[in-house]
Amino acid sequence: MESNVDGGEAIVEAFRNLDIDYVICSPGSEWPPVWEAFARQSIGARPGPKYLDVGHEILAVGIAFGYTQVTGRMQAVLLHAGSGLLQGSMGIQGARAAEIPMVVMSGESLGYGETKGFDPGNQWYRNLGVVGGPQRLAEPVVKWASQAPSPETLYQSVVRVGEMAQRTPQGPVYLNVPVETMMHPWLRPENLRKVPRAPKVQPLAQDVERIAALIAAAKYPIIITEDAGRDDAAFAALIELAELMGIPVIEGRAASTANFPKSHPLHLRSNIASHSKNTDLALLVASRVPWYPPSNRPLNATIVAINDTPLKEHMVYQTMYADHYLEGDVGTSLQLLREALQHNGHSKARHADRSAHWRSEHDKLVQAARATEAATSDSKTISAALLCRTLNEVMPADTVYVDETIVHSPILREHLTWEKPHSYFRVPSGLGQGLGIALGTKLAARNRPVALLIGDGSFLYNPVLPALTFSKDQDLPLLIIILNNNNYEVMRRTHLEWYPAGVAASEKLFHGVHINGPDYSMVASLIGGLGLRVDQPHDLSAAVSRSLQSAQGGRTAILNVMLDG
Numbered sequence: 001m002e003s004n005v006d007g008g009e010a011i012v013e014a015f016r017n018l019d020i021d022y023v024i025c026s027p028g029s030e031w032p033p034v035w036e037a038f039a040r041q042s043i044g045a046r047p048g049p050k051y052l053d054v055g056h057e058i059l060a061v062g063i064a065f066g067y068t069q070v071t072g073r074m075q076a077v078l079l080h081a082g083s084g085l086l087q088g089s090m091g092i093q094g095a096r097a098a099e100i101p102m103v104v105m106s107g108e109s110l111g112y113g114e115t116k117g118f119d120p121g122n123q124w125y126r127n128l129g130v131v132g133g134p135q136r137l138a139e140p141v142v143k144w145a146s147q148a149p150s151p152e153t154l155y156q157s158v159v160r161v162g163e164m165a166q167r168t169p170q171g172p173v174y175l176n177v178p179v180e181t182m183m184h185p186w187l188r189p190e191n192l193r194k195v196p197r198a199p200k201v202q203p204l205a206q207d208v209e210r211i212a213a214l215i216a217a218a219k220y221p222i223i224i225t226e227d228a229g230r231d232d233a234a235f236a237a238l239i240e241l242a243e244l245m246g247i248p249v250i251e252g253r254a255a256s257t258a259n260f261p262k263s264h265p266l267h268l269r270s271n272i273a274s275h276s277k278n279t280d281l282a283l284l285v286a287s288r289v290p291w292y293p294p295s296n297r298p299l300n301a302t303i304v305a306i307n308d309t310p311l312k313e314h315m316v317y318q319t320m321y322a323d324h325y326l327e328g329d330v331g332t333s334l335q336l337l338r339e340a341l342q343h344n345g346h347s348k349a350r351h352a353d354r355s356a357h358w359r360s361e362h363d364k365l366v367q368a369a370r371a372t373e374a375a376t377s378d379s380k381t382i383s384a385a386l387l388c389r390t391l392n393e394v395m396p397a398d399t400v401y402v403d404e405t406i407v408h409s410p411i412l413r414e415h416l417t418w419e420k421p422h423s424y425f426r427v428p429s430g431l432g433q434g435l436g437i438a439l440g441t442k443l444a445a446r447n448r449p450v451a452l453l454i455g456d457g458s459f460l461y462n463p464v465l466p467a468l469t470f471s472k473d474q475d476l477p478l479l480i481i482i483l484n485n486n487n488y489e490v491m492r493r494t495h496l497e498w499y500p501a502g503v504a505a506s507e508k509l510f511h512g513v514h515i516n517g518p519d520y521s522m523v524a525s526l527i528g529g530l531g532l533r534v535d536q537p538h539d540l541s542a543a544v545s546r547s548l549q550s551a552q553g554g555r556t557a558i559l560n561v562m563l564d565g
């Protein structure tokens with residue numbers, strides 16, 4: 001047994017055995033026991049997670065989010081008391097919705113300075129206490145929230161939250177660790193072991209056979225997906241199933257990632273409505289909100305939801321009108337379906353006609369998109385389509401795009417090209433998370449260029465200075481491209497749509513849209529980065545190239561692109 005260690009060591013030891021790579025902390029005065037354990041880890045040159053200090057909670061949560069999104073590996077986030085937890089709660093809520101496993105912890109003091117020989121600091125008595133404990137604040141945005149019961153149970157409590165976070169549906173789990181519990185001596189048990197990762201779960205064979213039979217019998221099957229590409233194996237399995245049966249793949253409006261190669265002949269972009277009348281089988285592959293309003297479903301189709309957790313507890317209302325469910329790991333389910341169909345005599349050759357038909361539809365859609373991009377050639381202003389065209393020309397094929405734009409997001413999804421999984425990530429709802437998620441993405445994918453595409457309003461909502469500081473300090477250069485229309489354009493469009501003949505429309509007197517921002521690119525100079533503002537279409541390509549070079553050379557670039565709307 002190791003002597004002289006306390007609860008701080010128990011926590012870090014649990015992180016080691018949970019295989020956590022990074023402990024991302026927005027500091028607070030409860031954490032000296034954990035810092036002491038990290039100091040011991042450094043001095044002893046022991047293997048273990050790397051500790052990172054971050055200057056804002058949204059950033060800390062976003063970095064963990066972005067890293068896990070790319071690697072699939074759960075990380076730990078340490079926040080401060082109730083206040084830091086509240087500050088980070090928008091990001092934690094985003095992680096819950098995106099099913100990102102995460103251990104989130106903060107502390108409280110239970111002794112209020114009355115324990116002989118230990119003063120936690122009078123701030124805990126004056127300001128920091130939360131009636132009922134900080135877990136009350138976390139409850140609505142995590143899977144499970146509670147207090148570590150005692151020093152003796154602390155290690156296993158941390159292990160347990162880590163294990164829970166990785167069970168389906170994956171998500172953030174919160175543990176409150178009182179200061180006194182962390183300061184209490186801990187006798188490390190001798191037989192501590194690595195914690196197993198959550199096993200994958202697969203559907204029953206008879207359910208797979210039943211769905212395979214539906215696919216085999218369908219005349220006009222379609223696949224709709226939003227999240228299949230989160231997992232490399234599911235991305236690959238989706239291609240194999242689609243190719244075997246000649247089924248087109250359509251990405252839903254809520255697609256959160258790159259789910260299918262853009263150039264694949266079975267990729268039919270995102271127009272679900274054009275298939276609604278004729279499809280007789282809609283396979284919803286990791287697709288939770290395939291059509292809107294929810295009742296606007298394909299009426300003649302059998303609907304099959306294929307997902308590990310098709311019914312999302314974080315949603316207030318959700319119906320897919322599913323006739324069948326295939327539940328379990330998505331990649332495994334798709335692979336089992338393909339194997340069952342192959343076993344029953346299906347082959348690419350047998351469905352070659354259907355594949356050829358969809359190839360020609362795919363070609364038409366691609367041509368239409370290229371034509372829209374080409375039409376920007378002699379434009380006097382910069383449109384989002386021109387920006388996409390330029391990015392397609394200049395950026396390397398392995399670029400990862402992180403998207404925190406609003407009105408431009410559908411244009412980006414339509415026009416940007418990518419082929420590999422993890423080439424695109426949509427930032428979850430709640431403006432301000434883009435920079436953190438982009439930094440976490442870069443932390444996980446240091447060899448790939450990471451480009452954050454962000455609206456000017458969205459940029460304002462981000463903790464820009466802490467993010468730039470972290471980027472410089474941790475050598476995580478980003479390419480930040482601001483799609484600047486100098487307003488909250490979505491608010492103007494919403495107002496106009498609701499009141500087409502209203503006073504605001506006739507007088508051009510809109511509220512809720514005003515920004516009048518500075519040249520945001522200038523903040524790059526604070527960290528020795530490159531800042532460029534571009535107004536003219538003919539300057540765009542060179543500006544993107546210079547920004548890319550800067551980021552590739554280790555200096556974050558901020559490119560402020562003045563758009564025409």
Ligand SMILES: Cc1ncc(C[n+]2csc(CCOP(=O)(O)OP(=O)(O)O)c2C)c(N)n1
Binds near residue numbers: 459
């Ligand atoms: C934290 C938070 N506050 C407010 C909103 C409401 N909101 C949604 S979009 C938006 C405007 C974003 O502006 P910008 O990034 O410039 O995009 P544009 O509307 O110009 O496309 C706002 C304020 C939000 N989503 N999240």
Ligand SMILES: [Mg+2]
Binds near residue numbers: 455457485487488
């Ligand atoms: Mg804007």
